[in-house]
Amino acid sequence: xxxxxxxxxxxxxxxxxxxxxxxxxxxxxxxxxxxxxxxxxxxxxxxxxxx
Numbered sequence: 001x002x003x004x005x006x007x008x009x010x011x012x013x014x015x016x017x018x019x020x021x022x023x024x025x026x027x028x029x030x031x032x033x034x035x036x037x038x039x040x041x042x043x044x045x046x047x048x049x050x051x
Contacts, residue, residue, distance in 0.1 A: 012038055 014029040026043020 010038075014040075 012031050014031060016025055016027040016029065018025045022044070028039075028041040028043070030037065030039045032038075
């Protein structure tokens with residue numbers, strides 16, 4: 001996806017991985033070039049529970 005602005009062009013892709021602990025991917029990404037937005041929410045897929 002490409003976003004073009006005044007003197008700026010950004011190319012973006014999204015890729016995610018479940019991590020080493022969890023079975024479900026908790027990451028989220030939205031790329032909306034028509035609105036000039038790229039939003040990333042990093043889940044807790046690789047974190048260990050507190051002991």
